[in-house]
Amino acid sequence: MVGRPLDESELVERARQGDEHAYQEIVHAYQGIAFRTAYLVARNAADAEDAAQEAFVKAYRALGRFRRGAPFRPWFLQIVANEARNRRRSAGRRDALVLRAAASEPSGEAAPSPEAALLESERREELLKAVETLPQDQRDTIACRYFLELSEEETAQVLGVRRGTVKSRTARALERLRAVT
């Protein structure tokens, strides 16, 4: 008999009962976004890896306190972000965000002219530079909302603030970005 794949809530429930294989599947599914979240907060690859690993261990041990039926992702990413913030505070050096050398072109469209591609590249660099100059709380909010593509609700939980705070920080950040780009 071929078993059906378990959905997330079933995996979480099994992991809560001590099934390490189930938790390993969760780790596999979430390690990408955990690392990206940690990196965007800590800005250091080693710290991000360390924070993500620590978060997985802490989350496993805290599963007993996880509310049944609640979404796992924001709860877990909050732990990741906390771990990454702790490391950010103690780190002496942080990496700047950089763009990939060759960004992907929009599918289905003709390749832009070299001049247009250069212009677009400069615009993206300019926008990234502007994001980097935002205050920390606004930068974290922009990273959650747009770089990690989390909802307002998820962003609020990950950053440990109210949804209204996410809205206001986002609005202020967008206003600043519009002014400088």
Add this chain to the structure above:
Amino acid sequence: MTELETRLRELGRDLALPGEPNLSAAVVSRLQRPAARSWRRPLLGAVALAVLALAIALAVPPARSAILRFFHLGAVSIERVETLPSARERPFTAGFGPAVDRVAAEHRIGFKMLLPPLHGSPPKRVYAPRNELLATVLDVPIDGHRKPVLLVEIPGSDYRIAKKVVQKQTLVAPATVNGLPGLWVRGPHVIAFLSTTTGISLPISRISGSALIWQRGNLTLRLEGNLTEEQAIHLARSITPSGSG
């Protein structure tokens, strides 16, 4: 969604983030250890024992000079001297002899090498000098760059196998790796790998950089490279049986 928001999303997709590590092995390995054990407990225990041993030894005058110059962890002994013996910087694998087949060497020596997660690229060259230890050079990602590190694994607890000679300025500090006892040696020192049968060390004596030594069961592991203590411990934590690739 406004145009600016769309641009921010596209920007997020175009960020050059570091390669995502495979965390499964390291996480599972950590879950298999008891949760209640904090890293502080074994470290404090080890420090307390060391202080007690030192206090007892210092009470005996003839033992004073010796105990201050010599101690060991697993298969590694460390001796502190005024002046380092003559040695020079040499490649990591100097004196290890030819590279050997890893699986065959593991079978001969009787243990399976512990490795960090290697993402499908096992070590290309493994050395098994005198069939007493296993060593390999790994190219590991550190802060976005790849760095070579030497990983040596020695079974048993015969502390004569690896001998470190350090000078006064070399830091030798207690460290823990996943709750296991270890030592962090920072600064130039001479490392020699001796034979348990003949006691001969040459031709493997060389100047070593900083190194982390820790004991895992019957195995003593030594990690050497151009790493900070934090980087070395971070890498060491990922070296587990399930991390082998």
